[in-house]
Amino acid sequence: MRRPASPASAPAPFDEAHAKVYDDQFAALNALKDCFHLLMEGYFSGLPEDARILVAGAGTGAEVRYLAPRHPGWRFTLVDPSAPMLAVARRHAEAGGYTDRCAFHADYVSATPLAAHDAATSLLVSHFLTDAVARQSYFADIAARLKSGGRLINVDLCADDTAHSFESVMSLWLSLMGLNGQSEDSRAHYRKAYGVQFAVHGPDAVAKMIEAGGFSPPAPVFQAALMRGWTAQKA
Template sequence: MPIEFDQNYATIYDHKIRKLIPGYLLLHELSRHTLQALLPVQAKIVVAGAGTGQEVIETATANPGWQYCLVEPSAPMREEAQRRAEAAGIAQRVSFRAGRVGLDAELESAPCFDAALSLLVLHFVAGEAAKLAYLRQLAGCLHPGAPLLLADMEGERDSAVFAQQIAIWHRQQLASRSHPETVALDFSKLETDIYPLPALRLQALLEEAGFTPPIAYFRAWQIAGYYCHRR
């Protein structure tokens, strides 16, 4: 399940993730435009594994009728998200839940949300049974027809293509960051903390959880973004 980040990591997370994830800001920009195309002016959105709340900061100011429920297991990350929401003047539209989706998060079991966001979270969930539980809990709290935006590392870990793309990504990181030892540490965590799925397995789990087949809206090497809808 997602790592529980401490206060120090919560403070540096936004700076670090923008360097590590290829196209991180573009992913959030395209997610915002996708949501705006799919949602009405009044909407309730659940954000799974919300971290420091980048998804909310990215969309809330341009969409004053949207309300958010942020689900995040790490108290320091929730505190950072709260601080950012207050700084952006949107705190009155944001609520918080502790816990991990699919495990111990308390979300409504009846449909009450108009959309769900899960950006760079599901790949932390180990095992297909746990991933399915995660997706089912999100499906259970969405209105029929509501969209889910999902972005994660994707691929068959033991394949030659996966290894080649990780090598390209590693090369880009070494060229763009000044501390090769931190790059080495980050990529070692890909082996221990990340559990990617091939695209066809992700589609099968989404459909089993109650979603329509996913439609791609973002890709940068091994990071893929999709949207689908609650059946």
């Protein structure tokens, strides 16, 4: 799910064909997205009326579509290496009337300006970084673009694959994939790819990477099957 975020150890950016169908690709799981969007809004409550939000791995801009109407003074920096995905995000912004509050960067976070943002989102992004050094560097790149005390919410596919409960969690997740319309063969391929092509680090390892990237010890605030989320502040 979602999209790569760093040039190191990441798959190729999503192409135009993928961008066209992305918004509807996981429609049956929208309740999960709604949940961590609600957590995101709660965590960002109290930010200034003119807050600047960095959206790392912005894709088609779902986070901005949620936040922009609710916070008319906030400005957004959408960063994604896929120009086709950002083109969809821009069309959503034009339809929503908030394009003038958005800056679009078809690149990796590490290549974007070092502007001081009040908060950042990284939703279903860093699990594509299978190399631990690259993944920690990604969080450091986000921290470098936040003000001191700036807030981060991070959600990834993540599980301890050595735990006795892992296969039960994975079975539930694959059942959710089935509800979303994925075939049995597709789910079997997904199971083989997990821990190889994405999401190779367990929750303790991810939390340590976030902290080592320049954040306070992250708080675990969300879990739904294979999805886990943390909040943290720039140290």
